[in-house]
Amino acid sequence: MLSILRALRDDGPVSRAELGDRLGLTRPRLTGEIERLIKAGFVAEAGMAASRGGRRSTLVEIHPRLRFAAVDLGAGSIDVEVVNGRLEPLVAYRESADIRKGPKAILHRVGELLAKARVEGVYGRLDAVGIGVPGPVSFRDGVPVSPPIMPGWDRYPVRELLAREHGCPVVVDNDVNIMAVGERHGGVARSVDDFLFVKIGTGIGCGIHLSGDVYRGVDGCAGDIGHIQVDAGGPTCSCGNTGCLEAVFSGAALVRDALVVARSGASPALAERLTRSGELTAKDVADGAAEGDVVCIKLIRDGGRRLGEVLASLVSFANPSMIVIGGGLAQLGHVLLAEIRSVVYRRSLPLATGNLPVVLSELSGRAGVTGAAVLASDAAFEQIP
Amino acid sequence: MLSILRALRDDGPVSRAELGDRLGLTRPRLTGEIERLIKAGFVAEAGMAASRGGRRSTLVEIHPRLRFAAVDLGAGSIDVEVVNGRLEPLVAYRESADIRKGPKAILHRVGELLAKARVEGVYGRLDAVGIGVPGPVSFRDGVPVSPPIMPGWDRYPVRELLAREHGCPVVVDNDVNIMAVGERHGGVARSVDDFLFVKIGTGIGCGIHLSGDVYRGVDGCAGDIGHIQVDAGGPTCSCGNTGCLEAVFSGAALVRDALVVARSGASPALAERLTRSGELTAKDVADGAAEGDVVCIKLIRDGGRRLGEVLASLVSFANPSMIVIGGGLAQLGHVLLAEIRSVVYRRSLPLATGNLPVVLSELSGRAGVTGAAVLASDAAFEQIP
Structure with missing residues (x-):
């Protein structure tokens, strides 16, 4: 029944005949289920389907009132x-x-x-x-x-x-x-069963999809990768430990590092932006990199390398079929992606990375x-x- | 049907009445399934059960011929x-x-x-x-x-x-x-649904049990954690990369390191064993540590710390309810276990480690x-x- 509703939700109106074929349900079984769903107010009739040769089948759809x-x-x-x-x-x-x-x-x-x-x-x-x-x-x-x-x-x-x-x-x-x-449901991981969705925003987190379902772990905190240590001598994190991934690379960490190189003058692009608007965001670093500012490019590459090292470990562990990068810092775009890919492909075994796309989220916001x-x-x- | 067979396999002969209760099956449903399994040669009658008050129920068991x-x-x-x-x-x-x-x-x-x-x-x-x-x-x-x-x-x-x-x-x-x-099935993780089994033998690997099933990953290589990099400047691994976990700590790595400290004389316990038998094994390091040889203890602690760092990352990622340590190097015992626990508990977030036993395999070989x-x-x- 769940499979009928999901098919109508995701693929739209369909004839009973085709729906039965698609889900591998016999005619009487399907008819019974559809009757129940119509009675429950979740499915509605939607006119006649185009003929497939024999008797014309009626279309059904997810109820337009839902x-x-x-x-x-x-x-x-x-x-x-x-x-x-x-x-x-x-x-x-x-x-x-x-x-x-x-x-x-x-x-x-x-x-x-x-x-x-x-x-x-x-x-x-x-x-x-x-x-x-x-x-x-x-x-x-x-x-x-x-x-x-x-x-x-x-x-x-x-x-x-x-x-x-x-x-x-x-x-x-x-x-x-x-x-x-x-x-x-509607993006780059459409119908992919095993993938990691890495969100790089103010912090860093990971959504885990295994065998077609969200994997949440025993206490519901699976995917909390922002506090994996990547640099024992690194900055102190909000969690109290040192050198956590998100203390080294995240929206907050990037702005912190950008301010340092803007004030020291090491990055002319960031210095100019800081003078102009009085603050800096991740977008300023992305724009600086697009203009060819080497310090901006280095900030993104260094961050991508750190994240890539963590992802390489997770690829060895979980052997997913795709990694999707989303969240605000996905706007750092291809410089970031190139660095992550380079580390993941170099550091994981060939069997796990032979066909492993590392891609940006399509739906973003x-x-x-x-x-x-x-x-x-x-x-x-x-x-x- | 699978649930009936697994119950008889794992828990032994049982009355039909109790089996129905345990699996939540109605009497007619259970009777039908049992008949089919008897006909297929997988289940056999095993006499009468003790009375539960009403009509006595017959015992069934997994077929003794299997x-x-x-x-x-x-x-x-x-x-x-x-x-x-x-x-x-x-x-x-x-x-x-x-x-x-x-x-x-x-x-x-x-x-x-x-x-x-x-x-x-x-x-x-x-x-x-x-x-x-x-x-x-x-x-x-x-x-x-x-x-x-x-x-x-x-x-x-x-x-x-x-x-x-x-x-x-x-x-x-x-x-x-x-x-x-x-x-x-028969050890320390009995009926635990989400756990990691870490084998430390010649190499290092990890069996992943999620939601009650083995998780194998897309290409079947999930759990291949021996090649996670733990030390960029570390020894070259058989895979061609440098500083992989199993190049730094595994049966092979431990013997390599033990030979160095035996030959240099830094570890009197290992030097004596090498002279005596002409070779060293992980057991020699374990025995040396048990005798209080500080270099042996340090070798085990250093290895445990490296492995612990990797496991801390995996705990943040997968949020399991237990970690089991097995394989030949599990004989390093409590010095190893103490170090792994210390790192995992310190480096993972409290929510994930609040109730996370890190234990030795019970079945070992x-x-x-x-x-x-x-x-x-x-x-x-x-x-x-």
């Missing part, structure tokens, strides 16, 4: 979309918000945005909500667990409160996992909400009695 | 067992053999040992064979793939030839995976054959029409 809310909370942003059963966005809001304001304020704002969509007639009621947060989550309990950059959110009952508010199933997951799910919508719809489908 | 062959090929050894349906060994052979003699010679010897068991009346025919080899394996194709220490074995049709010879299903896997399966027997029986069970 509505899912997809929420992606970042360290400094809220993304909210309401989508239909095909996961097409009907409305999308994006605004700045500091996650450190705490769960009450942030979830209140999410509620206001969803109420606005309802008032505008986008939906009458929601069939499920998917929400990603920038920290570790107990997927089973639907709560954040000791999230380092989310004060006040520890064990806050996000799922329970949203489920009560909207009267529907709610899925809570961490931001990197939902990005991986999104990229597999929309990966998170897309994945949240996928998880929301799956949760709704799984609750059909 | 026979599986379990083979564990090491770099320098052949282990062959023939077991019954409860995986109890009926005969066990262990002998030295150099895997580099090539597949024809080695598999011929395996065939001779199995023929000997048949002549001795241990079995009439085999129901399945499980075999582990010391190198990467394409599990799907049943062949070794580019195994570094197994010249002549690349893509050799091990499964096909053994299946033809014995007329039964055959499973081929790598030695570390079968050890992990064995440890989960028998882990491999035990796992091969488990995989063989699963293969036989899965083939029942």
Whole structure:
């Protein structure tokens, strides 16, 4: 039944005959399942299919009335979309918000945005909500667990409160996992079963997709690669250890290093930008590199090498079929990618890298909400009695 | 059906009533399945159960006639067992053999040992064979793939030839995976779903058990952690790279380092052993450490630290619930274990290590054959029409 709903969600209206062929279901079995799904309000008839020679088959589609809310909370942003059963966005809001304001304020704002969509007639009621947060989550309990950059959110009952508010199933997951799910649904990892999604933003995290499913680990913190030590003599990390990957290379680390070379004058491109705007971002480093500033290029290469070393270890360990690089620092683009590839291909065994694409995310900013919508719809489908 | 057979294999004779309760199967469903399994020759009646108050239930058991062959090929050894349906060994052979003699010679010897068991009346025919080899394996194709220490074995049709010879299903896997399966069946990882089994022998490898199953990766080489770089300036590895984990710490590396400190006189304990026997083994280092030789203790600690650093990364990535240390170097015992624990607990985030036992294998030398027997029986069970 889940397979029928997923096929209609992902591939659109289809004749009963073709659907049966595609999923390998017998005619009576399929007819029975479709009847149940129509009765449950999840599938609708959609007219007659073109003839395949014999009797014409009726088209079925995911019910056009279905509505899912997809929420992606970042360290400094809220993304909210309401989508239909095909996961097409009907409305999308994006605004700045500091996650450190705490769960009450942030979830209140999410509620206001969803109420606005309802008032505008986008939906009458929601069939499920998917929400990603920038920290570790107990997927089973639907709560954040000791999230380092989310004060006040520890064990806050996000799922329970949203489920009560909207009267529907709610899925809570961490931001990197939902990005991986999104990229597999509509991006470069479409239908890839085993891949790593590496998010390089303020910090660094990794979404792990194994055998077609998100792998979350025993405590839900699998993929927390930002705190792997890459340089015993490196800078102190927010976690208290020294030389963690994200203390050496991440959005925050890159800005820190960029300020040093701008102030020392080692990088004319960054010095000029700092003078002009009074601050520096990762984009300034990317632009400097594009202009040929050697210090900017070196900053990106050094970071790519460190990340590549960690990824080479993970390739030896997990033997995935693809690595996707996403998050804000993916804008460092091909200089970064070239360095990561070079290290991964050199440091892992040929059998594991013979056919291992290392590629940039296609969905970039929309990966998170897309994945949240996928998880929301799956949760709704799984609750059909 | 698989669940019924596994329960009878792992837990022994049981009444139909209790089996139904344990597996959550209705009476008619269970009766039907049991009839099919009796007809297929995999299950037998085993008398009456003690009364539970109502009508007495009949006992069923895994058929006492079932026979599986379990083979564990090491770099320098052949282990062959023939077991019954409860995986109890009926005969066990262990002998030295150099895997580099090539597949024809080695598999011929395996065939001779199995023929000997048949002549001795241990079995009439085999129901399945499980075999582990010391190198990467394409599990799907049943062949070794580019195994570094197994010249002549690349893509050799091990499964096909053994299946033809014995007329039964055959499973081929790598030695570390079968050890992990064995440890989960009858050792310290019993019924643990997510754990890492780290084998430190001549080389280093890792068996990965996720969500209750062996995780093999896309090309079957997941867990190949021996070639993760731990020291850019370290010794050259057999793979051509420098500073790989197993070039820095493994059976071969430890003997190399032990010879250096024995010859230089830095370690009196090792110098004396070298003079006495003309060679050194990992056991000499373990014995030296037990006697308090500080250089021996340092060798083990340094190795444990390197391995611990790699394991800390893998804990951050995979968030397992247990790490099991096995293979020949597990005899380095508690000095090694203490160092690994110290690094892993210090370098990984609290959420992942709050409840993470790092323990020695319980089955040690028998882990491999035990796992091969488990995989063989699963293969036989899965083939029942």
